[in-house]
Amino acid sequence: MRGRKRLTRRGWRWRRNPLRRRTDVVESWLALVTAALFCALPLLGWWAERSVDRTLRHEVATEHAQRTLVSATLAHPKDSGSATRPAEVLRWTAPDHSVHTATVSSDLEVWQRGRISLWTDHKGTLVPPPLDTVTATTHAVLAGVAVGSAAAGLLVISRQLLMWRLMLRRMDSWEREWARVDQDWGRAGAGG
Numbered sequence: 001m002r003g004r005k006r007l008t009r010r011g012w013r014w015r016r017n018p019l020r021r022r023t024d025v026v027e028s029w030l031a032l033v034t035a036a037l038f039c040a041l042p043l044l045g046w047w048a049e050r051s052v053d054r055t056l057r058h059e060v061a062t063e064h065a066q067r068t069l070v071s072a073t074l075a076h077p078k079d080s081g082s083a084t085r086p087a088e089v090l091r092w093t094a095p096d097h098s099v100h101t102a103t104v105s106s107d108l109e110v111w112q113r114g115r116i117s118l119w120t121d122h123k124g125t126l127v128p129p130p131l132d133t134v135t136a137t138t139h140a141v142l143a144g145v146a147v148g149s150a151a152a153g154l155l156v157i158s159r160q161l162l163m164w165r166l167m168l169r170r171m172d173s174w175e176r177e178w179a180r181v182d183q184d185w186g187r188a189g190a191g192g
Helices: 002-010 022-066 133-184
Strands: 068-074 087-093 099-105 109-112 115-120
Touching: 022 133, 087 115
Parallel strands: none
Antiparallel strands: 068 087, 068 115, 087 099, 109 115
């Protein structure tokens, strides 16, 4: 019996009664729709993560197929007393066997076992390192979280705006009712 009373109190907006207003019904439906959409948000985040992951994995495969790691040597050895420079003149042989020399920024250099390597395309042109799978997976997960969070934020803001509009309607309705009641207030036989 006690559980039934609690359910009755919670579901009063769904039953017909003289105190129920249209805004109460709209608020109940809004709560149901919001709850359903909140339950769907993880699916939206998962879908976004899978889509970005698929795209980035394709990009990883493409970049690794189009880029080659080649050995490079210093074209002009540094003075032993000079400090590290942000760029050096390096010489390398491209996959097509052409020899290249250029000033290379230190962020393009890859040091492996005491040797300098550079990422190039098939013609020997310097390119940034290809995207690795760990970074691609991290970006995909972050994209899924961002999409889910943005959708949740949009849902909460939308719900709050609708609730604000409902409250304004309620206040207007109450004002009209008070104005009507105020006219008859205190008169004998009024409203009876």
